[in-house]
Amino acid sequence: MSIVLMSQATKPEQLQQLVTQYPTWSFKTPAELTPAEMDQVVVMYGNHPLLKQLLASSTSQLKFLQVISAGVDYLPLADLKKAGVLVANTSGIHADAISESVLAAMLTVVRGYHSAWINQTGARQWSLPQLTETLTNQQLLIYGTGEIGQATAAKAQAFGMHVIGVNTTGHPAAHFDQTVALNATAEVLKTANFIVNALPLTPTTHHLFDHKCFDQVTQQPMFINVGRGPAVNTADLVAALDQHQLSWAALDVTEPEPLTATDPLWQRPDVLITPHVSGQIAHFRATVFPIFSENFSQFVKNGQLDRNQVDLSRGY
DSSP: OEEEEEOSOOOHHHHHHHHHHOTTEEEEOTTTOOGGGGGGEEEEESOOTHHHHHHHOTTOOOOEEEOSSSOOTTSOHHHHHHTTOEEEOOTTTTHHHHHHHHHHHHHHHHTTHHHHHHHHTTTOOSSOSSOOOOSTTOEEEEEOOSHHHHHHHHHHHHTTOEEEEEESSOOOOTTOSEEEETTOOHHHHHHOSEEEEOOOOOTTTTTOBSHHHHTTOOSOOEEEEOSOGGGBOHHHHHHHHHTTSSSEEEESSOSSSSOOTTOGGGGOTTEEEOOSOTTOOSSHHHHHHHHHHHHHHHHHHHSOOSSOBOOTTTTO
């Protein structure tokens, strides 16, 4: 009997739905799977260390992996491609949460709430050490024009911001006033008041944000990273802050991750750190399961996926 390895927890009613709908399949957790059953695993729901064992086996039958994240840079993409495994992510389900986190970071700074909190827990003076401003008419430069980038752009436009997107070719994208190619950002970096990284991590984007990037800014922008930590050269980011090329950094992801309690980034007054929570949503299992359910149904029918298939060559 073909096995679906249920590495991702499901609600009892979700599992029962699968068991009822697919009586010829067996649904097992990693703890329930025996060594003798490894070669019967055809589908995995959620990532698990057993994936490496399956890919290393010449008799593995694994054909479909559904992960619960948008990014897939942590997966052995080359091995999955070589084995002919179809991979799907959950891109899109985090778009509202992450875009709200981006707006929250910007507003926390420009409207003085960060300064107010510092004042409230310290001097408690009836004044703030900064002049507040608005987002209206400021330029937001978003690297990544996928669902997260578009959701962020739509919300930023509601605040009257001018939104420019960066993607591979400079092709148009919804909710952006303008788009430019990844290799043609010099002019828009000069005028950016806020820079957001929402790109997947690939060999091309690794340490994309380094001194060569920060040397091109002129408006002392705030830098916000909700993509992946290794997209940023941390030493160059710190140098850009020290040299006042950047005014602020809001980091939901870091390199390394997690940050140790003694990492100097924690102590900087010009850095806001959230521990990789910008994409957290309520009712996560209820939101993720339909993606897997639809893909599994399509896979059973014809060996294909219905949505969110990852291009293993590109890494997203």
